[in-house]
Every structure is written in C-alpha cells, then in structure tokens.
Amino acid sequence: MENCLFCKFVKGEIPCAKVYESDKAIAFLDINPINPGHILVILKKHVDYIFDLEDKDYKELFLEAKKVAKAIKFALGPKRVGVAVEGFGVPHAHIHLVPINRGYELNPNNAKPMDNKELEKIAEKIRKGFGK
Ligand SMILES: [Zn+2]
Structure with a gap:
C-alpha cells in the first residue's frame, strides 16, 4: 500500500531496526x-x-x-514475552512482542521514545538470539 509506513519498512524505503526477515514477514x-x-x-x-x-x-x-519471541527471550532474558494487538497506530496488521517481568507491565502508557543508537544496540543483541 502506497502510504503505509510498514510497507515502506518492508521495501526498505524507510530504515527500521530490523531483527528478522523471512519470505513472508519482518520484525523490527x-x-x-x-x-x-x-x-x-x-x-x-x-x-x-x-x-x-x-x-x-x-x-x-x-x-x-513465536520465532521472534524465542529470540527475544534468549537474547534479553525476560520472564515472559507479552503479546498485544490493537492496530490503531499504523493500519498494517502487527503483533507487539514486549519483554516483561511482571503482570500489568504490558501497558502502552509506559511507552517512550528510544534513540536509534540504542535501538540498533538492542536489535543486534536480538539478532543473535535466533536459532538458539
Ligand atoms: Zn502496509
């Protein structure tokens, strides 16, 4: 789709901190x-x-x-990887996977911006968690 941010990530038109890519999916x-x-x-x-x-x-x-959640768990060691889907932010179906250590931690009110350098550092760690 023309103006979809996530489709632009898929095509590589806009960079993202990608951790995984298969024939059908990406994770970032x-x-x-x-x-x-x-x-x-x-x-x-x-x-x-x-x-x-x-x-x-x-x-x-x-x-x-599921594959990506296993990599997050291995790379970052949270107690769980929480799953959420809302779908109001970007109109391209996406699953949120969030490392969590206690109940009620999966709260969008806790979201805050992170700079690219830090994102890339974490992405690098998670990339190493695949296939473990
Ligand atoms: Zn799209």
Whole structure:
C-alpha cells in the first residue's frame, strides 16, 4: 500500500531496526518501546486489520511471532514475552512482542521514545538470539 509506513519498512524505503526477515514477514524494534526489546512483527503483505487476514496468513504471522519471541527471550532474558494487538497506530496488521517481568507491565502508557543508537544496540543483541 502506497502510504503505509510498514510497507515502506518492508521495501526498505524507510530504515527500521530490523531483527528478522523471512519470505513472508519482518520484525523490527518499536521506536516507542514499552520496554527495551519491544518488537513489532508484520507480514510483508499489506492487510490493515489482523482478523481480516486469510487463515494461512494469520497462522504464518503468529508462527513468525513465536520465532521472534524465542529470540527475544534468549537474547534479553525476560520472564515472559507479552503479546498485544490493537492496530490503531499504523493500519498494517502487527503483533507487539514486549519483554516483561511482571503482570500489568504490558501497558502502552509506559511507552517512550528510544534513540536509534540504542535501538540498533538492542536489535543486534536480538539478532543473535535466533536459532538458539
Ligand atoms: Zn502496509
């Protein structure tokens, strides 16, 4: 889709702190993380609302999220990786994966901007967590 920020990430027209890419999906750090290591997982295909995805794409997205969550867990060592989907910010279906250590930590009110240098440092750590 023409003016979609996430489609521009997919095409590489706008840079993002990417940690993972497959044929169908990418994962990158949220620039306003709830906690360091907060990642968004998206399909390359543009669909706005997550529950409008075809079944096979929906499964694919969640399976990709599972892979990414394992890498976050290995790389950063949180007790859990929380999952959230709202979909109001950018109209391209995305899953939030947030490293958390206690209940109620998955709170968007805790999100704050992080600079690119720090994002890239965390991305580098998480990239090393794949396949472990
Ligand atoms: Zn898009």
